[in-house]
Amino acid sequence: MTFTIATETRDINSNLDQIRSVGKVPAVMYGAGTPSTPIMLSHKDTVKLYKQAGGSTIITLQTDKGQKSALIHDADIDPVSHQLRHIDFLIIDENKTLTLSIPLHFIGEAPAEKQGLGVLVKSVHEIEIEIPAKDLPPSLDVDLTSIITLEDNIYAKDIKIPVSAKLITHGDVIVATVSVVKEEAEGPTTIDFDSIAVEEKGKKDGEETEETVETKTEK
Numbered sequence: 098m099t100f101t102i103a104t105e106t107r108d109i110n111s112n113l114d115q116i117r118s119v120g121k122v123p124a125v126m127y128g129a130g131t132p133s134t135p136i137m138l139s140h141k142d143t144v145k146l147y148k149q150a151g152g153s154t155i156i157t158l159q160t161d162k163g164q165k166s167a168l169i170h171d172a173d174i175d176p177v178s179h180q181l182r183h184i185d186f187l188i189i190d191e192n193k194t195l196t197l198s199i200p201l202h203f204i205g206e207a208p209a210e211k212q213g214l215g216v217l218v219k220s221v222h223e224i225e226i227e228i229p230a231k232d233l234p235p236s237l238d239v240d241l242t243s244i245i246t247l248e249d250n251i252y253a254k255d256i257k258i259p260v261s262a263k264l265i266t267h268g269d270v271i272v273a274t275v276s277v278v279k280e281e282a283e284g285p286t287t288i289d290f291d292s293i294a295v296e297e298k299g300k301k302d303g304e305e306t307e308e309t310v311e312t313k314t315e316k
Contacts, residue, residue, distance in 0.1 A: 207244035
C-alpha cells in the first residue's frame with residue numbers, strides 16, 4: 098500500500114494553535130539534504146496516515162518543490178485529548194540503506210498455549226534491521242505455531258526478513274515463548290497483636306500474684 102499526502106508550507110513564526118483551529122496539523126520535514134522546513138497538513142488526512150502507515154512505511158509528501166519520500170519520525174499526541182498536535186517527517190533517499198526498528202506482527206496460535214501448558218509471552222514487539230529504503234517492509238510476521246512445547250522459543254534470528262536486509266538486533270534475543278504460570282505463594286499469616294498483648298498481660302498478672310502469695314507466706 099502506498100501513502101501520499103499533500104502539504105502546505107507555513108511560516109516558522111505562525112501561531113500553531115491557530116493552525117490547529119482550522120483543521121490543520123503543524124509539521125516539519127527534514128533529512129537527505131532537505132533543510133528543516135515547517136509545513137502543515139490536513140488534520141483528518143494526517144491522523145488516518147499516522148494510524149495506517151506507522152513509522153516504518155514510506156510516505157510520499159507532495160510539496161511545493163515536488164514529491165519527497167519520507168517516514169514518520171516523531172509525533173506529538175496530547176496526553177489528555179489524545180489529539181495529534183504535531184508531526185515530524187524524515188526525508189529519505191530510497192537508493193540508500195536505512196537502519197530502523199520494524200514492528201512485529203504475530204500470527205497464528207502457539208500449540209503449547211492452546212494445550213494449556215502455559216501462557217504466551219511476547220518479549221519483543223519490534224526488531225532493528227538494516228535495509229535499502231526501497232525494500233522497507235511495514236512490519237515483519239512472527240509465526241507462533243512453531244511454539245509446540247515449553248522448550249520452544251522464537252528468537253530474533255528466526256524471523257524472516259527481506260533478502261536485502263541485515264538483522265541488527267542480537268539473533269539470540271527471545272521474541273516469544275510459552276511460560277508456565279507459577280502459583281502465587283500463600284500470603285503471610287495475620288498476627289493478632291491484640292491477643293498477644295492480652296496474653297502477655299495475663300502472664301504478668303499471674304507472675305505478680307504468685308510473688309504476692311510467696312511474700313505473704315513468708316510473713
